[in-house]
Amino acid sequence: MPTRQGSFKRLVEVGRVVLINDGADTGKIAVIVDIVDHNRAIVDGPTTNVTRQVIAFKKVVLTDIVVKRLPRTIGSKALAKFLEKQQVVETWQKTAWAQKIVARERRAALSDFDRFKLMRLKKQQRFIVDHQTALLKKERA
8 A cells, every 4th residue: 555645855864865953063964864863863975064963943944856765764874875966955955945055145145236237128128028028019010
């Protein structure tokens, strides 16, 4: 009899990639290497400079990425080989979630003058699009 997950798609499991959203490693990804109890897990991220630590589930967000066939309590060096082999960091960087984070950081780093230039460029683009739309409407009528 096949098991059904229902509406939950991201389960806490060994090998699940998580995004840390609290503490010194905020914004970095790590992998669950062991589950301590129903509130905490041991995570490690040798390729993203996250030290092995016990972290509460409320301080991480589960991602869709899972490292396949990862043994429990694997060492950091072996975990780094698994991550390189399955290209976990590259897979994460291709997700829309990671790209939104990068865009948000880029926007936050803009200076006042950069925001002004961006506003002017958007205004020019909007003028061109509206002008072409008006021409097409006039052509159809």
